[in-house]
Amino acid sequence: MKADGRALRGVVALALLGGFVLPIIAGFAQTARAAFGVLPAISAVDWSLDAWRALLDLPGFGTNLRLTLVTGVGSTVLALVLAAGFVALVYGRWAGLMGRALIPLLAAPHAALAIGLAFLLTPSGWIARMLSPGVTGWDRPPDLATVNDGWGVALIIGLLIKEVPFLLLIMGSALGQLPVRGQLAAGRALGYGRGMVWAKVILPQVYPLIRLPIFIVLAFSLSVVDLAIILGPSNPPTFSVAIVRWFSAPDIALILPASAAALMQVGVVAGAIGLWIVAEGVARRVGLWWLRRGGRGHSAGPGLWVAGGMVAVLFALGILALLSLLVWSFAWRWSFPQALPQSWSMRAWMTPGAGWGDAARATIVIGVATMLASLALAIAWLEGEDRARRGRAGWAQVMIYLPLLVPQIGFLYGLNVLFLQMGISGGMLAVIWAQMLFVFPYVMIALSDPWRALDRQHLRAAAALGASPWRRLVAVKLPMLVRPLMVAGAVGFAVSVAQYLPTLFMGAGRVATLTTEAVTLASGSDRRIVGVYAVLQAGLPFLAYGAALLVPALVYRNRRGLQGGAR
């Protein structure tokens, strides 16, 4: 049985290595060549450090880096604190309600949310329109930097709206593995306040389980492009936006320093993760000292309410942002300071021929294909682990999550060259492959814990009755896991829908999805058409999450024990 498992694991590992890791390394190699001066296509043939010198001399370089670090690290720390505080506040009270409220925010792609949020917050935006001129006395919008501000506050808010729900989801699933209720009761009995029990007892146990997702959030925040273009400062912008601008400058020679910058971006992410690990060590010592002091104070109570309040405000902003896009998609003229459009129109929705029909179809085809392939691969991997009766080795963990930890811009350009050499660029297949790099890890995140938490008694019973490993997988495990499988599928589908850079690069611009169209149209900034795309973009994953909740309930309507599932 062990050999069987090893073989299965070997096959999956090879598929991952050949399909994911090698292409990424090859992509990096291409980028690195250009960073050190070699890109024969633009007649650059001599190895040199000129590209790095040019990079250091590019105006705004220092500010680019500072902005990236402040917004990236700042939003990650804040997201963690807020999510932890919020969970402590609502655990066991309104968790079900909050879980449902999270779905639209999790499902909405970053670009759509950012466009809505920009409209909400800008001085001529929805909030200002609702308050003007009555409350504010403005009959024309004031010159205030509420979005694209120089400190990146709007960008941090945008990141928080996406990351807090993600961390809450992850924490929810981690808490499922801990005896939280009992520990809470014990803590309270010993005289600790609710907040104190969470801070001193539960969070230290949760943290190791959510460490990897935190790194993913950190890496993402440090290298995000679309959100930073729409909400971040523009002059100078964050490092990743600057890199994209350098890659697409009319002066072709800038591709060389841009490649150097793309490599450096990898260093920035690695450095930030390194710093985080150092900070963890410090926090561990301080935390132990604090624990041993044994204070039972109730003082964390107000802190929890502040965190809870801030999260509620973030959620409200996110929901309003999405709602504003829905309103825009039905608007004709809507000018400041009207709280609602002066005139309405279905025009933006009436012209599917101009793009959204085809884009929606392509998005669904790619999303379903990517999701199914990733699910199949994930099931194969997890089953391999089961049969080999071993947990996941560190290297395997790194291999699976590598695509989420390294900045896309670092290898996508090189990967495109590689795909071109193999003659598979510009097609659906190339896009599906490239998207799987990012979809598979999320499917693994969503599926791993429920899979491990599966009640092994049933499997032992099946084995005792003579069922083969395959039969146990198909007849026992998968049916019991329908709910987590559906959730993992929905997560995978949502991630696929949101992919921008991989679709753009690998599709050679020919594969138009809702997201590529929405980002392109956002540069044209007709909010009504962007509204249509954003509504569809957020709506498709929303349907997928809805199906993930509904289907198990229907399939198992006669099997109450499975409805809660192994979640």
Next chain:
Amino acid sequence: MRPLIIAALSLGLGTPALADWQQTLDAARGQTVYWNAWGGDARTNAFIVWVGEQTEAKYGVKVEQVKLTDTATAVTQVISEKAAGKDSGGSVDMIWINGPNFLSMKEQGLLHGPFATDLPNARYLDLGPDAAASVDFTVPVEGYESAWRLARFVFTYDSAVVTEPPKDMAGFLDYAQANPGRVTHPDVSNFMGSTFLKQALVEFAPDKAALQAPVTEEAFAQATGFLWQWYDALRPLMWREGATFPENQSVQQQMLNDGEVDFGVSFDPASAAGAIAEGLLPDTARVFVPRDGSIGNISFVAIPYNAANREGAEVVANFLLEPATQAHQQNIEVLGSFSVLDATKLNAEEAALFANLPSSPALPRLADLGPTLLEPHASWMTKLVEAWGERYIK
């Protein structure tokens, strides 16, 4: 419309060039041309769809627009393909291009050509050595790209808010002093943002002829002295004190519509009329140009050296030059961009196509637009963007 085109085509059949053209038409039949074009303007996108319908019906050539956020994306794609050794069957068939991107591609040998002068409809163009369709930012076109639409730098404003728009670029400083925070321009990394600076450069440069030659350090220092003085005074009075800028012209147009700023910029004299029709600007929106004229250039289409559907792309480029196509394009309800054809080369019937187009109060007459100022040599723009970055990106 159709008999006219057939008549035009039959006119010169039999000459060797047109016999070649028949071969091109035969080869093009059944091809799909991937036209890489900035996709931020819904009207342009719709026009490209229309072009595809027409060429498919007439020549069996389909057109698919690859919607770009930035033209350089297509340039990068061709470079990637060259890096990968893919010298034929490339994915980019045609690019809407001009200025620095054209210069880059031409210098790197990334373009197919010369083809433009051999297109049958090139006879409607003035292709004299200094004519607008023969030079692109003073770089000789030499048949490596074909004209398709005329661009004139204009400002848009709401006549209900601004009663007296500035007379020239210097006037923007007076306006900003009286109305701080109401003037801005697109980010200088964007084409329109750098055009705003170029318009001022052309206005302030003591020696305008120097701008037509490739830039030198000395010429640059001389030409930009007053420009920086003016800009240093203007910047703190701009929207957000000149610390941040809208990403591109469309974002700025939205800000004009939202009332956050008082002016928009555009390369299309019909932009205000078009935006009103689309509901994107108030009915009182108008355009104006500086008193002494504004920068103008021509938008071209070019074909990469490795294009898979080169013949189809040539057929589409030729179709774009049909008088009927140009008249359709000039229609305010379609695109409203002025024709690139030489009016003196049109016969009465062709000229009539242009005379009978609908009008709009927001559409300027040709006379209102004043003289067209020449684009500086492309190297000036690159240098200007660089120098601006050094001065103002901190």
